[in-house]
Amino acid sequence: MAESDRVWEVFRQESEGDPMIHGGSVRAPDEELAMHYAREFYGRRQESHRLWVVPREAITELDDPDLLQPPFDRSFKKPGGYIIKHKLEAAKARAASEKGE
Amino acid sequence: MSELDAVPRQALAELLLTVADDEFVIGFWDSEWTGIAPMLEEDVAMSSISQDEIGHARALYELLAGLTDTDADAIAFGRPAADFRHAALLNHARTDWAFTVARRYLYETADAVRLAALARSSYAPLSELVTKMRREESYHLLHMDAWLRRLAAAAHDRLASALERAWPDAQAIFTPPAGEAALLEAAILPDPFAALHERWLGQLRPVFAELDLPIVSAAVPSDGRTRRTDDFAWLHGEFTSVAGSEAGATW
Amino acid sequence: MNETERAEAFYAHVGSGGKVEADDWMPDDYRAAVLKFVEMHANSELMGVLPEREWILRAPTLRRKLALTSKVQDEVGHAQLLYRVAEDLGKPREQMLADLMAGTTKFHNVFHYPTRSWADVGIIAWLVDAAAIVSQQALRDSSYAPYARTMKKICWEESVHIMHGRDVVLTMMNGTAAQRALVQDALDRWWGPLMQMHGPPTDPSKDKDLHWRIKAKGNEQLRQEFLSIYVPRIRELGLRIPDSELEYDEATGRWHYTEPDWDELRSVVTGHGPKSQERLAFRRFNHGQTQWVRDAVLAPAAAAA
Numbered sequence: 001m002a003e004s005d006r007v008w009e010v011f012r013q014e015s016e017g018d019p020m021i022h023g024g025s026v027r028a029p030d031e032e033l034a035m036h037y038a039r040e041f042y043g044r045r046q047e048s049h050r051l052w053v054v055p056r057e058a059i060t061e062l063d064d065p066d067l068l069q070p071p072f073d074r075s076f077k078k079p080g081g082y083i084i085k086h087k088l089e090a091a092k093a094r095a096a097s098e099k100g101e
Numbered sequence: 102m103s104e105l106d107a108v109p110r111q112a113l114a115e116l117l118l119t120v121a122d123d124e125f126v127i128g129f130w131d132s133e134w135t136g137i138a139p140m141l142e143e144d145v146a147m148s149s150i151s152q153d154e155i156g157h158a159r160a161l162y163e164l165l166a167g168l169t170d171t172d173a174d175a176i177a178f179g180r181p182a183a184d185f186r187h188a189a190l191l192n193h194a195r196t197d198w199a200f201t202v203a204r205r206y207l208y209e210t211a212d213a214v215r216l217a218a219l220a221r222s223s224y225a226p227l228s229e230l231v232t233k234m235r236r237e238e239s240y241h242l243l244h245m246d247a248w249l250r251r252l253a254a255a256a257h258d259r260l261a262s263a264l265e266r267a268w269p270d271a272q273a274i275f276t277p278p279a280g281e282a283a284l285l286e287a288a289i290l291p292d293p294f295a296a297l298h299e300r301w302l303g304q305l306r307p308v309f310a311e312l313d314l315p316i317v318s319a320a321v322p323s324d325g326r327t328r329r330t331d332d333f334a335w336l337h338g339e340f341t342s343v344a345g346s347e348a349g350a351t352w
Numbered sequence: 353m354n355e356t357e358r359a360e361a362f363y364a365h366v367g368s369g370g371k372v373e374a375d376d377w378m379p380d381d382y383r384a385a386v387l388k389f390v391e392m393h394a395n396s397e398l399m400g401v402l403p404e405r406e407w408i409l410r411a412p413t414l415r416r417k418l419a420l421t422s423k424v425q426d427e428v429g430h431a432q433l434l435y436r437v438a439e440d441l442g443k444p445r446e447q448m449l450a451d452l453m454a455g456t457t458k459f460h461n462v463f464h465y466p467t468r469s470w471a472d473v474g475i476i477a478w479l480v481d482a483a484a485i486v487s488q489q490a491l492r493d494s495s496y497a498p499y500a501r502t503m504k505k506i507c508w509e510e511s512v513h514i515m516h517g518r519d520v521v522l523t524m525m526n527g528t529a530a531q532r533a534l535v536q537d538a539l540d541r542w543w544g545p546l547m548q549m550h551g552p553p554t555d556p557s558k559d560k561d562l563h564w565r566i567k568a569k570g571n572e573q574l575r576q577e578f579l580s581i582y583v584p585r586i587r588e589l590g591l592r593i594p595d596s597e598l599e600y601d602e603a604t605g606r607w608h609y610t611e612p613d614w615d616e617l618r619s620v621v622t623g624h625g626p627k628s629q630e631r632l633a634f635r636r637f638n639h640g641q642t643q644w645v646r647d648a649v650l651a652p653a654a655a656a657a
Contacts, residue, residue: 136401139645141432148425255648344412352412
């Protein structure tokens with residue numbers, strides 16, 4: 001059986017400026033038909049502003065939790081890791097009292 | 102519309118009918134591929150293209166309905182087979198994929214030449230509509246060009262014999278509508294169909310030479326838009342079977 | 353971890369609402385169950401094309417022509433989306449099509465029946481798709497994430513089909529007496545298959561598709577949901593549902609109905625329905641007619657050229 005066509009992954013941008021989000025995949029023997037078929041499956045209802053069509057083998061997957069969800073503290077890398085509410089209140093109170101003196 | 106004199110108005114109606122019927126009939130034939138095309142991905146693509154053609158036919162019938170005080174569905178589904186004005190190329194049944202690609206390639210390229218001219222029509226409602234149609238037709242051209250090249254490389258003989266079969270009747274796309282002189286005079290039609298025919302041949306020759314595909318010597322037939330066949334009579338019977346089943350019913 | 357522990361951890365993950373991706377490790381029996389479920393769904397979309405396709409050339413207005421062609425096109429598109437999910441589980445598309453055409457894999461019961469009039473187009477698009485969407489919406493919660501994602505896209509498209517079908521039915525019900533009779537006749541013929549469509553009630557503890565969260569709701573629950581939404585919508589149009597037992601029991605909050613003919617269901621889905629063999633033969637014929645195209649454009653020689 002003829003099974004030499006390839007899988008192409010399709011990413012779509014819904015409106016200008018939006019992120020590219022994975023839509024799904026099509027099978028096609030070459031890039032030109034892959035583009036046409038991507039348009040059919042992910043754009044025929046005017047639902048996309050832009051498509052990226054990528055041969056599946058060009059995608060490298062990384063899903064190792066040791067790499068992506070390392071177990072030790074990373075709070076210093078995130079805005080939520082800095083809790084300043086009480087420090088700010090204290091600083092304001094101190095500043096106000098200094099001014100009052 | 103009201104600013105048009107009776108003569109170009111009648112000729113314009115004929116012109117609109119020829120283009121609309123072409124789109125309507127090829128859209129009907131190729132919609133038959135929906136569900137049974139060679140690959141699932143291609144099935145969806147060919148279905149979109151045939152839906153586009155029906156959409157274009159609808160817009161053209163609506164324009165025509167405005168001139169003749171009727172409605173688009175009545176024009177599409179209410180006429181006897183003999184009153185259709187599509188080109189003889191579209192008299193043939195769907196047949197196989199090679200014939201579909203051959204016919205569509207010839208039709209799309211010819212239609213592109215015709216629409217490029219009509220986009221310059223002095224009749225603004227037509228030129229505006231055609232400008233919109235061309236935005237969808239460009240994809241049809243790309244897609245059929247892709248198929249022509251693939252079959253030329255991998256199934257050359259099948260494609261060549263389908264092209265030979267389609268070629269004579271394809272010339273009928275350039276059979277002018279009645280009243281061409283009046284259309285030219287009013288600049289509704291910027292160029293005569295004979296000139297469009299030459300332009301089309303000029304575009305096809307290098308492509309067919311490159312792909313080693315046959316061009317058959319054939320003239321534009323004078324009865325190219327009035328000849329009807331059993332295939333079309335069958336199709337007409339199908340598409341009027343529900344619409345004509347009960348007088349006055351709404352569907 | 354040995355295989356048993358690995359499988360136990362997998363099922364604990366799935367049982368607690370966890371998701372599985374195509375590249376994740378999964379036990380063979382889970383993979384086989386998902387593949388069988390998705391493959392039958394894909395087959396159903398592909399075979400579901402045929403009853404309505406017969407009316408593509410007969411659609412009576414330009415808008416109906418567009419809507420019906422577009423709907424059938426969507427079903428082909430759904431078949432592609434679902435075969436893509438199944439392919440990534442390890443079974444080639446050509447093999448799935450071959451098994452379908454040979455009758456060794458199944459498709460849903462409703463696609464084994466004939467379509468006799470334009471009213472069938474309306475009833476199928478409205479009620480068959482409605483019954484399908486009830487189960488498809490539940491599949492958006494499937495533990496197999498590629499399937500769940502695909503169902504989100506499919507449900508969105510199916511909702512358009514239901515609107516199209518309901519519009520066809522409403523137009524005919526507001527039309528002539530003959531048109532109304534066509535709709536009633538179609539409903540009379542489709543009601544039995546519709547009631548069978550979700551399958552007989554199963555014991556949730558023994559239904560492994562349910563247990564592994566490949567599907568999220570049981571057969572009877574889906575049928576009850578369908579009845580709750582659609583019985584009032586059918587009756588308000590003046591249509592008569594051909595089941596004298598059908599009534600809602602306020603006390604139990606459930607619909608009572610005449611027991612569907614489960615023998616008919618079993619017989620139909622194993623290829624003995626009124627149109628089963630004809631439709632499979634039609635598929636085989638057209639697949640054969642277009643084999644040269646696939647050989648030409650998908651063959652290694654063409655790809656290398």
